[in-house]
Amino acid sequence: MDNGELYRILVVDDEILVRQGIKHILNWEQDGFQIVGEASNGKEALELIETLRPHIVLTDIVMPIMDGEELTRLIKHNWPEIEVIVLSSFSEFDYVRSTFQSGVSDYILKPHLETEMLLEVLRKTVEKLPAPSRVMRQNAESASASVSMQQTLEKLLAGYEVELDRAQAAEWFPYPYFYVLGSCGASSVLDELKALFPRMAAAKLPCGPISGYPRLSVHILNVDEEGREALPLKLRVLHPTSMTGEGELSWVLSDPFHSLNQLGGICREDWLKLLQYRFFLPQDAALMPSELPMAEETKEFPLQVFMEQIRRLQLEEGFNELEQYIAHHTKAYTAEVFEFKSLIGNILFNVIHMLGSLNLDVSALDEAKYAYFKAIDEARHISAIISLLEEFRRQAEDCVQVAQQARQEGNPSMKLLLDYIDEHYAEPISLTEMARHFHFNPSYLSSFFAAHHHEGFKEHLNRVRIGKAADLLRRGDIPISEISSRVGYGDHSYFCKVFKKSTGLSPTQYRRQYIERAEKDIR
Incomplete structure (x- = not known):
């Protein structure tokens, strides 16, 4: 090792302000040291040690992913020549003491982290390194111009005023x-x-x-x-x-x-x-x-409407809306990535919860959810989000399809009831009328429906009618009053009330929103 070489130091702390403070508490090169890297947890630190090979690691104890105790143990196992100095708060002192068993060189309490204290600990630690590696103040003047430039750039990047x-x-x-x-x-x-x-x-x-x-x-x-x-x-x-x-x-x-x-x-x-x-x-x-192309404004995702579509098992319509929202971000590219990823993760979580509340078997989705969350967090491009959403949609649709097939195959009577509603939804049918048609007691039919389906008779009938109404609203310019009667609602105002409760939008708003999106897609 050359006499003019500086001791290399790696700083590890999950608080960026602490790392910045340490980097600028000393004139490191003047005192014979050089900060060669920084990490926010032990895992990042290990990756940097492989390439930077510091002489000293200055590390916090309590950190996410991998803490200072585990980091120290791995450093001493893989690179016994590297010295470790621990940073700690008073409340962690007993924890720090246990790290000495792993070979910690020294420790500094964060409330006492001052220039002289840090220098004293560093000089004591240097004494433990091989003699040819000793480089102190008298050798600092021989430090290269590139090192001085690096220190200057470091301070400028950190926002410090520098006398150039x-x-x-x-x-x-x-x-x-x-x-x-x-x-x-x-x-x-x-x-x-x-x-x-x-x-x-x-x-x-x-x-x-x-x-x-x-x-x-x-x-x-x-x-x-x-x-x-x-x-x-x-x-x-x-x-x-x-x-x-x-x-x-x-x-x-x-x-x-x-x-x-x-x-x-x-x-x-x-x-x-x-x-x-x-x-x-x-x-x-x-x-x-x-x-850069002209950025479009980001839009708020209609989560309430989407979840209502999932509750009504209109997965195709709901996920198509979500895919359009995601595709819009290729133009609204100034959106916050963290907020976008958080929304997608929240949507997936809520879909799993909603399907589970409908008594569907969501065990496969529930088992895979943490893998989805991890993939969302690690995605480097929106294309990765689109791919995993396609996979999630396929799993969700399979879950619903399996459940519906099982119910229909296991309950032929239930299939007859659902088919009857699909055929007669536009008529003024009621539970009593349907019970009479199938020779059921109305009270028994109500209990049977609830026991063998994820929703009651009235709720299911409304879901079918509103789904058909939404199709008609998207299809053309049929008057809304006519649509309400076509799907079985004699009272137009009641139809509008039920539609808004189900979709979050009035029929007029729903049609307008669809037309606007269709026109934008054409453009």
């Missing part, structure tokens, strides 16, 4: 225009850009893996006036050859900006938003502001 040395900044980035470029893979579009733009400076940004895009490397590009005019054009030329194996475009480019001090704001307010748009836009879309 103009001469030093001009040495790093001599040209007047900056871009932020994210690209996949080590051998990416960046290599081709360097060949196309000999007068271009580039530096990797120290922002670590981006959530949902672990393979994405982020760089700052610095170009002259000619480069500013030609860069977007050259990227478009490279567009067909810069796709990943999954058919996904491998880069995201910001608008140009003039000052290095704008870096943090550009990344947080513009570039990261652009990256989020990737979830909804076609996978081969050119992701730079000048190439």
Whole structure:
């Protein structure tokens, strides 16, 4: 190990503010250290240790997914040469004490996390490392310019005000225009850009893996006036050859900006938003502001109407509406991805619960629901959501079909009753009249219907009538008053009341909404 090398430190804490505070509590390079990465839990940390091989891991104890105790045990098992320092609060002290059995070097109580305390613990920990690795303040002046640049970029990205040395900044980035470029893979579009733009400076940004895009490397590009005019054009030329194996475009480019001090704001307010748009836009879309299509407004999903359709077992109609809503997001691409995924997960949960409440066997759906939730959470593109929704819809339809077949095959009398309602729904039929037709006692028929069907006679009759009415409303311009009589309602106002209770919309609103959607699809 060279005398000029710095001790490499990995920071692990699930609170981003704590990680930011640690990164800026010291002038790390001046004191002989370098923060080479950060992670929000033990699982992420293990993945980074494989590539970064830090000398010291500074880790919290209580974290999601994998806590500090488990992380320490695995580090000491796989990399015994790495020293671990634990961060803890007072309430976790007994928990911290148990980690010493796994080989923790030292601990720091978070309320006492101050510059001198941290330095003292780090220096004590350094003493446990092999002698050739010792590098302290006297060697810091020999740290390379690239390290200083990385520290400067780190602070700018974190939103800190930085007193830039103009001469030093001009040495790093001599040209007047900056871009932020994210690209996949080590051998990416960046290599081709360097060949196309000999007068271009580039530096990797120290922002670590981006959530949902672990393979994405982020760089700052610095170009002259000619480069500013030609860069977007050259990227478009490279567009067909810069796709990943999954058919996904491998880069995201910001608008140009003039000052290095704008870096943090550009990344947080513009570039990261652009990256989020990737979830909804076609996978081969050119992701730079000048190439984005006009975004449409996001709409609220009519969840109440959808669930009523599921309750009435109108799965085809309900899921078709949901698929149209999802497809709309390829145009309304500015929607929040987290909120979108949460809605889809909530819909799936409610469908399973609703079908179960109808006494259908939802064991297969219930068993698969956590796999669906996990797939939704991990989806990197809306196409994955569409695929899993198709699978969920198929399972739900199978569940309903099996239940209906079982009921009909197991209860021939029930099938006769349901067929009779389907044939005579437009007539003023009643439970008493149907009992007379089938030679049942009305009271017994009511109990029989409830015991062998997921809904009562009146509820089932209304569901059939409203379903037929919805079909007529979508079919053309038949007057609503005529539709109400066609489906068996003599009182028009009562029909409107029942329709709205079932669908969440009045007949007029329902027809208007359908026409508007149909016209938009044509356009």
